[in-house]
Amino acid sequence: MTTKLPTPRFTSRLHDERTAAFLGIALGAAFTTCFVTGLLSHVAQDPHPWFAWPTRPAGLYRFTQGLHVATGLAAIPLLLAKLWTVYPQLLQRPVVRSVAHGIERLAIVPLVAGSLFMLFTGFGNINLWYPWPFNFRTSHYWVAWITIGALVIHLGAKWSTTRRAVRHTDPDPDPDPDPDPAAEPARGDGLGRRGFLLAVGGAAAGITLFTVGQTVWPLRKLALLAPRRPDTGPQGFPVNRTAQAAGVERSAIDPAYRLTVEGAVRTPLSFSLAELRALPHHGATLPIACVEGWSASRTWQGIRVRELLARAGAREGATVRVESLQARFSYATSELTAAQADDVDTLLALRVEGEELHLDHGFPVRLIAPNRPGVEQTKWVTRLVVL
């Protein structure tokens, strides 16, 4: 004996395919933007032979990563609204009508689970909040591929439906022959489709307004929901890893500190801090742009890396490993490509805005180079190794 479950009834017009189509288009654009900018961030951190991350424009990474985080945050209400709109499909019976229908429904599982996972882990990361046991970067990167692949399947499955729903201004080709007057929304009761979409768009815009100031300087005072303020921190801008967290509080101020240039060079070099201060200094106004989405532009003063390399007799076109005083940290070293090492604005900075670097900003010496993720702007530099 079988018991037939009643089919749930959703009376709101907001569960219709036209609403879902518009939300789906907005969400698809947002996820595509996040995916592309996320890939760019990935290759900016791990250069690939087939893709040379450029040194110019200097603020490109600031833009792409700021866009990545802002779009991800704005996608939260879009995703929630879209899932609410199509929620009746979760309860549809029969669960599977055909092989194609079954495949489509199956593909929705990685799509929805992946979407929620991406937004939740991304939100945790910008808050430096990691309640999960897995590596954020690895999982965020690979689940992004799973999610975008599932999105492509879903796009294919919904292509004709979406086109029809968006094109038809009167999407009611099949009027209900036996309408249920009790289910008709009363005048003024709840939202119409346009109002609903405006409300969801307004929520996305509001989230952007209250968070994007962490990277858009003029809006910094409105960054009320952002985990960072670009004007807050030692010397007026944030820090991602403090000297205490890095374990360099003593070594960074040790009078025996030296900066060495070694590796594939004719003349290995070694400088005390006083000797570094006596070298010719140059200025560059460059952003610190963090993968967590905040950024701040500052004027830095320091020694050009290319001049140090020339002084050491390094060959032209060499890549350089920049090593920090900090130990046991995956970003304790970074690598400069040949183009980055040769850029006139790539500095070993000793000062920012005319002041000696704060310990949390990398005293005595930090790397600052155009168009690099903040995590690659190595602080507390003690060694350049020419490769």
Next chain:
Amino acid sequence: MGHATGRPVTALEHGVEDGSAEGRPDRGLWIGLAMGAPVVAFGIVGLVHNSSVSRVWSVGFWAGGLLALHDAVIVPLVLAVVWAIGRIVPAVYRAPARFAVLGTALAVALAWPGLRTLGNPSHNPTVHPLDYGAALAWVVAAVWGTALVWTAVIVTRARSSTNPR
């Protein structure tokens, strides 16, 4: 298959579209599957190859857990709130009231790490530098202010439609 707009629909009516309206059943799905399935497989292989088995299970557990949390808790809760507002608030004010309540919930969720000082294990003072209680109050005020303006627009329109002169 067509769906009505502005009339009640059932879960059954929300069945997955198959493109049959254009005479090419499932073609879009197969094209999407041919393009998307290798990408999904690439992601799964990459995740497995770059993580330990326990980490992969953990990622699956979290993704599945978030899905279950959303479908079994959050959406029913939203439906209950929407329904309750429909019972309590006069019809003309329901839309802005729902916007205000759900917008407030979203703002609280976004401010939660700052409110509870979650994360930031190294106590970096530049992370969550604000008084997030006060910051949230401003955001919530903006949400309810928007809802009030919305209500005023609804009331004004209703009056002008009943008093055309």
